[in-house]
Amino acid sequence: MIALLKRDLAIATRSGGAAMLGVLFFLAVVAVIPFGIGPDLNLLARIGPAILWIGALLASLLGLDRLFQADREDGSLDMLVMQDWVSLVLTVFVKSLAHWLATGLPLVLAAPLLGLLMNMSATATGAVMLTLLVGTPAISFIGAVGAAVAVVLPRGGLLVSILILPLAIPILIFGVSAAYAAVTDPDPFWPPFMILSAITLFFAALGPVAAAAALKGASD
Amino acid sequence: MSDTTISQGWFTSLANPTRFLALSGRVLPYLATAAVLSLVVGLYMSFAAPEDYQQGMTVRIMFIHVPAAWLAMMCYSVMAIASIGTLVWRHPLADVAAKTALPIGAAFTFLSLLTGSLWGRPMWGTWWVWDARLTSVFVLFLMYLGLMALHKAMDDPARAARPAAVLTLVGFINIPIIKFSVEWWNTLHQPASVIRLDGPTIHPTMLYPLLVMAVAYTLIFFTLHLMAMRNEILRRRVQTMRRQAAQAIGGA
Numbered sequence: 001m002i003a004l005l006k007r008d009l010a011i012a013t014r015s016g017g018a019a020m021l022g023v024l025f026f027l028a029v030v031a032v033i034p035f036g037i038g039p040d041l042n043l044l045a046r047i048g049p050a051i052l053w054i055g056a057l058l059a060s061l062l063g064l065d066r067l068f069q070a071d072r073e074d075g076s077l078d079m080l081v082m083q084d085w086v087s088l089v090l091t092v093f094v095k096s097l098a099h100w101l102a103t104g105l106p107l108v109l110a111a112p113l114l115g116l117l118m119n120m121s122a123t124a125t126g127a128v129m130l131t132l133l134v135g136t137p138a139i140s141f142i143g144a145v146g147a148a149v150a151v152v153l154p155r156g157g158l159l160v161s162i163l164i165l166p167l168a169i170p171i172l173i174f175g176v177s178a179a180y181a182a183v184t185d186p187d188p189f190w191p192p193f194m195i196l197s198a199i200t201l202f203f204a205a206l207g208p209v210a211a212a213a214a215l216k217g218a219s220d
Numbered sequence: 221m222s223d224t225t226i227s228q229g230w231f232t233s234l235a236n237p238t239r240f241l242a243l244s245g246r247v248l249p250y251l252a253t254a255a256v257l258s259l260v261v262g263l264y265m266s267f268a269a270p271e272d273y274q275q276g277m278t279v280r281i282m283f284i285h286v287p288a289a290w291l292a293m294m295c296y297s298v299m300a301i302a303s304i305g306t307l308v309w310r311h312p313l314a315d316v317a318a319k320t321a322l323p324i325g326a327a328f329t330f331l332s333l334l335t336g337s338l339w340g341r342p343m344w345g346t347w348w349v350w351d352a353r354l355t356s357v358f359v360l361f362l363m364y365l366g367l368m369a370l371h372k373a374m375d376d377p378a379r380a381a382r383p384a385a386v387l388t389l390v391g392f393i394n395i396p397i398i399k400f401s402v403e404w405w406n407t408l409h410q411p412a413s414v415i416r417l418d419g420p421t422i423h424p425t426m427l428y429p430l431l432v433m434a435v436a437y438t439l440i441f442f443t444l445h446l447m448a449m450r451n452e453i454l455r456r457r458v459q460t461m462r463r464q465a466a467q468a469i470g471g472a
Contacts, residue, residue: 150370150373152374159369162362162365162366162369163387169355206390211386
């Protein structure tokens with residue numbers, strides 16, 4: 001399992017991997033927002049956390065269809081599916097984790113820079129980083145289900161995003177509300193943050209099992 | 221009947237659907253008649269119901285809106301049960317049931333969103349608000365469309381069955397969220413008034429038309445669903461026959 005994690009990370013970070021592309025997409029999405037709504041720094045500071053979250057959500061969805069596609073192309077997916085059930089679920093879990101480490105974690109690290117561009121305060125940037133750190137794994141885990149469902153399709157990329165976005169809406173809602181609660185005074189920060197953590201843990205348990213079932217179903 | 225079908229080679233796999241076709245063919249006329257009758261009675265009762273002292277005529281939208289929303293959730297539940305049938309027992313009809321319920325459920329969801337929006341304009345002063353109930357129903361609508369896109373994208377219905385079933389079950393989380401969204405969060409949408417532990421809080425003059433309409437909607441759903449399932453079975457048979465004909469030509 002550790003070897004699989006290292007292998008997936010190595011593939012993702014070498015040339016042609018999705019890791020850099022995700023961060024660049026994140027930068028591009030956030031950078032076009034000021035052009036769309038005008039360079040009003042106060043307004044940007046107010047909507048900054050939401051923009052960063054939406055950008056991170058879209059960037060995480062971007063590389064999802066590659067999660068199993070590369071393994072399918074070189075045939076190793078069949079080997080993975082042939083394992084017994086528990087190992088398959090664990091394999092999917094590790095692959096989702098590797099996907100998050102390669103695409104989700106760089107987004108968290110890139111958030112302060114973008115927070116600077118959006119004229120956000122240090123507290124707001126910290127809150128966004130913290131919520132992204134807790135929330136983006138959920139996107140990877142639930143995204144594994146979409147990637148597994150669409151793995152047999154030749155052009156499943158867009159379909160994965162369409163299938164996963166409705167399920168990712170709760171992550172966005174509680175991530176953004178926790179990030180805002182940290183800045184605006186009367187709102188408590190912990191309840192939405194706790195719900196966000198609960199969603200991540202729930203999806204970490206549900207996603208690999210469902211994805212493994214979909215992979216098994218698609219192969220036989 | 222079943223003896224002859226079993227002895228016919230590739231036909232064995234369709235043995236069960238054949239019995240289903242015969243049975244549903246017998247039931248369907250009665251079901252359709254009952255659906256039309258209850259819809260007529262329900263519509264009449266809806267228009268005979270007294271006007272609300274605050275809402276006036278617009279209260280009648282409720283008789284269309286509420287059963288549509290119930291059916292939108294029931295249809296997804298039917299799909300979830302059918303998905304369990306696909307994954308656990310590999311029942312050949314379960315996949316057909318789950319697939320054909322999709323457009324019907326999407327239509328009911330759209331109807332409830334549309335009528336709710338029409339009602340919200342004079343009552344709330346807005347077409348749409350992003351409150352918990354509306355958002356979760358909108359998410360349900362998106363999931364219906366996403367699953368339909370998934371079925372469209374797969375050429376082979378047998379391969380699409382199990383991945384789609386998994387996704388349907390994962391999306392089922394949304395149904396309890398829709399049901400309890402008006403109680404968990406403070407929303408603009410009114411809380412449940414019919415299905416409550418302490419009995420309905422809605423006045424009988426409005427409750428009875430609503431219940432008749434709910435029965436009518438349910439009958440309509442099952443009528444349409446059975447018809448769609450029959451069509452889907454026949455469509456798959458035609459596909460199989462075409463494939464076999466093509467193979468026969470290729471072989472010769």
